[in-house]
Amino acid sequence: MKILLKGILFLLLSLPITSIAQSTVSGTVVDATGQMPIPGVNVLVEGTTNGTTTDFDGNYTLSGVNEGATISFSYLGFRTQTIPFTGQSNLDVTLTEDAAELDAVVVVGYGTTTKKDLTGSVSLVGEKDFNKGNNVTAENLLNGRVAGLTINTGGSPGASSEIRIRGGASLNASNSPLIVIDGLPINNVASGGRSVLSSINPADIESFSVLKDASAAAIYGNRGANGVIIITTKKGKQGLKVNFDSQASVARLTDKIDIFNANDYRSLINERFPDQTGFLGNANTDWQDAIYQDAFSSQHNLSVSGNIADILPTRLSVSRADQEGLRKTSSFERTTTSLSLNPRFFDGALKIDFNANLSWERNRFAPGVEGSAFQFNPTQPIYDPNSRYGGYYEYTNENGLALGNVPRNPVAQLMQTQDIASVRRYYGNFKVDYKLPFYEPLRAVVNLGIDNSESDRFFEIDRNSALGTNALEGEELGVRSDTDFKSSNRLLDAYLVHTKAFGDFNTEITAGYSYQIFENENFTTGNVRDPNAAPPELTLDPDVVLLAYFARGNFNYKQKYFLSASIRRDGTSRFGEDERFGYFPAISGAWQLSDEDFLKDSNTVSLLKLRAGYGITGQQDIGSAYDYLARYGLGNTISQYQFGDQFYTIGQPFYRNAGIKWEEITEYNLGLDYGFLNGKLSGSLDFFRKESDDLLSQAPVPDGVNFSNQGFQNIGKFTTQGIEFVVDYNLASNEDFNWNVNYNVTYIDREIDRLAFGQDILVQGIAGGTGNTIQVQRQGFAPNSFFVYRQLYDTAGQPIEGAYVDVNGDGILNDDDKYIAGNGRADVTMGFQSSMNYKNWDFSFNMRASFGNDIYNNVNSGNAQYGNVFRTVLNNVPTQVLESDFVNTPDVILSDYYLEDADFLRMDNITLGYTFDEDKIGKGSLRLWTGVQNVFVITDYSGLDPEITNNGVDNTIFPRGRTFLFGLNYGF
Incomplete structure (x- = not known):
């Protein structure tokens, strides 16, 4: 406690001493809707670095203002007001909300900016744009909302998701984006069988910033290869809610x-x-x-x-x-x-x-x-x-x-x-x-x-x-x-x-x-x-x-x-x-x-x-x-x-x-x-x-x-x-x-x-x-890519079991006859x-x-053969066997017959x-x-x-x- 008090005292002693010989203006800034004071409003003499911010009661004092100067009042989510200074000692201001400006603020690596200032490819999804429904895990609030972002969530309760930004960037290293929560990069690996995103209450989230390109994500260097998703949680505000x-x-x-x-x-x-x-x-x-x-x-x-x-x-x-x-x-x-x-x-x-x-x-x-x-x-x-x-x-x-x-x-x-x-x-x-x-x-x-x-x-x-x-x-x-x-x-x-x-x-x-x-x-x-x-x-x-x-x-x-x-x-x-x-x-x-x-x-x-x-x-x-x-x-x-x-x-x-x-x-x-x-x-x-x-x-x-x-x-x-x-x-x-x-x-x-x-x-x-x-x-x-044999069919359009195209024409069917059939x-x-x-x-x-x-249907390829019906005991098989009429050819599972749109x-x-x-x-x-x-x-x-x-x-x-x-x- 003593250390804290000493630190506060040091900060107080460090505050600049303002000149009392210059013109000073003070007042209160409130919102137009509820006439509640707004803390943290930026008060600035335009064209200078002379400025201040309102305290928790919405009060401000600004010194060193010359007559004829213009004072701007700006705050996130409100329209900026500019007022000429004519020598008045008191200047009260009312700010009106600006929803468009509220949406314009974007959290990026180690700071914030606005949509207007963005130079990289960044998408912002705010609370009003979140997906509705039974979203138990946080990432599903923005599924389908951002171009280039895909989220594939399993069907189990609290299931983790495969998240990809612009398809990922690696073969066997991680293809998942970096997740940052209020400035803390987290390691989104399973803990107790679930993604750590399952630990976050979606109702606590205010916005997502999705950094998609390298110019936006490079500030995170070693972890930005697959893009970055920055999660901003809700904070306390003026007035009880x-x-x-x-x-x-x-x-x-x-x-x-x-x-x-x-x-x-x-x-x-x-x-x-x-x-x-x-x-x-x-x-x-x-x-x-x-x-x-x-x-x-x-x-x-x-x-x-x-x-x-x-x-x-x-x-x-x-x-x-x-x-x-x-x-x-x-x-x-x-x-x-x-x-x-x-x-x-x-x-x-x-x-x-x-x-x-x-x-x-x-x-x-x-x-x-x-x-x-x-x-x-x-x-x-x-x-x-x-x-x-x-x-x-x-x-x-x-x-x-x-x-x-x-x-x-x-x-x-x-x-x-x-x-x-x-x-x-x-x-x-x-x-x-x-x-x-x-x-x-x-x-x-x-x-x-x-x-x-x-x-x-x-x-x-x-x-x-x-x-x-x-x-x-x-x-x-x-x-x-x-x-x-x-x-x-x-x-x-x-x-x-x-x-x-x-x-x-x-x-x-x-x-x-x-x-x-x-x-x-x-x-x-x-x-x-x-x-x-x-x-x-x-x-x-x-x-x-x-x-x-x-x-x-x-x-x-x-x-x-x-x-x-x-x-x-x-x-x-x-x-x-x-x-x-x-x-x-x-x-x-x-x-x-x-x-x-x-x-x-x-x-x-x-x-x-x-x-x-x-x-x-x-x-x-x-x-x-x-x-x-x-x-x-x-x-x-x-x-x-x-x-x-x-x-x-x-x-x-x-x-x-x-x-x-x-x-x-x-x-x-x-x-x-x-x-x-x-x-x-x-x-x-x-x-x-x-x-x-x-x-x-x-x-x-x-x-x-x-x-x-x-x-x-x-x-x-x-x-x-x-x-x-x-x-x-x-x-x-x-x-x-x-x-x-x-x-x-x-x-x-x-x-x-x-x-x-x-x-x-x-x-x-x-x-x-x-x-x-x-x-x-x-x-x-x-x-x-799927690497398979090309299936042969009879004149009636039925697949011929075990018959595939000899792609290289050497009369021998082996791996050299497989071909790329999509991915x-x-x-x-x-x-x-x-x-x-x-x-x-x-x-x-x-x-x-x-x-x-494409999808390779391994349920059918591994089971839909009559040879699987009796193996020690009777086994059921997919009804797809009625279409193929396959009996028991081992290499049938490598056929493109089982590739589907x-x-x-x-x-x-x-x-x-x-x-x-x-x-x-x-x-x-x-x-x-x-x-x-x-x-x-x-x-x-x-x-x-x-x-x-x-x-x-x-x-x-x-x-x-x-x-x-x-x-x-x-x-x-």
Whole structure:
């Protein structure tokens, strides 16, 4: 406490002494709506650096003002006022809100700017533009809202998402963007089985800034290769405000894999396998229906914001989310608490921001039993009162013991398995921004951040389960293990910001230092019920340290000509001393054509800005932390050395690449922002090209030259280029009716330019057979291209089993006859949003579309053959076998017959709401709403869902349900 008081006293003594001999004006600034004082308003004598800010009561005092000068009053979200100074000693000002100006503020790396000042490709999505619906994880608030940004979220409760900006930039290193929350870069890896974004309460988020091109993201250097998403959370504001949001929903299954029902299955067996009819039962079981349920969910959010004792802007929020999954036993629970304190001292010269977030999650993961569900004999029952396996029917031998290598009862797997992870996570930052009293254009900023999580994962298979250890010998031990995982992310940013105007020339220069360290610790007991299991193990992952020195300059002349340049020197502990550091520069400029004399008076063109940018970003985010070092590890029981009758554990060398280095992504961007009819029609057009060089990829190693047959190497180069187009149109805007639509489309083309030695790299293993892959990395083609045989068909259009085109004509069918048949990434993605308000009613919907990619249907290729019907026991198969008539050819899974068009149009959300007039409910506002999520999907794909991850390979997924929602929003 004494140290704090001394620090405050020092700051007070450091304040500049103003001259009392000059003219002084003072007053109060209030808002026009509620006549409430506004703290932090910028009060400036135009053409000078003489200025101040209002205190928490909206009061200001400005000295050194000459008669005839003009004083401007500006504040985020309000229209700027300029008033001539005529010698008055008191000047009270009322500011009116300006929603357009509020939307114009964009958070970028280590600072903020406005849309008008932007030179890079940056998209802002504010709260009013967020997607409606059952958005449990934060990223789904902006799915489909930003051109070039794709978000693919799984169907499980609280599921993580595959997030890509402009298609990603790497082959095997991370393709996920950097996530920054209130200035804290987080490591968006799974913790307890979920992405860390699942820990954030979406109701606490105020806006997203999406930095798409390198000129915008290069300030984050070592982590900006795949773009940056900056999340800004809500802060305390003037005046007490209380909000309560509540919603409930139910999700239902929309589709199932097409397999034979019990009666059709009996007909199939009687017709094609008459000697196996004895394996048929008397039940009629739909195993897919048996593993799914209607899933109920609820979310409740309460927030309170205002000033404590009129000096401390504060916001406190508490939320609770409960989400069931469609797959039985799966669930997700989350409780979050967030606190934001944002005091301002010394007329705004000292700004302090404290953000603290605490979350607790409980995840129950349900095992993936879809494969068992569509294979299990539909004529057999779910339950068997004579079963030794918990009363569930299982395939057994004459002794009543479970058979091996057969499907297990999927309902029993769900009910007899507990996989529960509890995650405690706290994260936040403490930021001090101080305008130096001895030189006001200079600010010093220090930002300290922390992100810690602890997860306890409990896994148990019941002793009565047929999956239990040694169940085949009649000794059902089950499985039980515990895993504790701890992760820590600590950050220090320290930088100076110099802002100064020289007449019409405005400058802002930022320079600083950043240090971040990541630590992970993992402890697992192994299976404590198995006496032969491995002993408990504690794993300390190597610390990963990132440090950087950075500088950026933003310049503009007459608010028409803009230039931004930055450079960052980054270091990472993942590389050796010779390759540890890299330099990542960027430069971009913009020309506000609409402010030129030939356009500024136009009644048609309200905005026309040309942008161009160039930058280099780095990539070092790979799974291996110390491949550059010579490392050894202890072998296990199968890698011991024998001396006489004694066996000794040996030290085994690991893969080493002493020259591993940065992957570098060079990006060029050319953009045009436009607005017509006084902003009624607006949007942007961007052309971009990314060149990824020194690709970090898992690649084969020649025999005898290393201690592994593969490892991370810098192996080549590939190029991504594309076009983004956005249009926003206010179709109607009057007192009773408003209608806005927004459309965005992105075209992306990716091609591998070079691989080491021109070698093909086979990737993406598939189910069915052993060791098969379905994709390839090849020069001249898109990454993860499908690599298959070309199927031959008879005159009736039926596929001929095992018959493929001899592409090279050598009379031999082998890998040389495979060809590239598309890839799993879309060429074109689209988003469309519509929002209407009629008096007290509001209606909105969101749609997305994807074109140009393919899906390999591994569900059909690995199962839809008659040869799979009887293998020890009777198995069900997809009804697609009736179309192909395939029996049992091993290489049929490598046929392009199973490649399908993955184009789709999806209606994500429809929402209808009504807001009651204040005089009908008393104090405050109340909105009731209802909606549907995942309304429909139009596609030719025959599987469950065309929107999948896994590079376009479908081998069953956790399905997405159709969700019906009801909710209310109340505030005062």
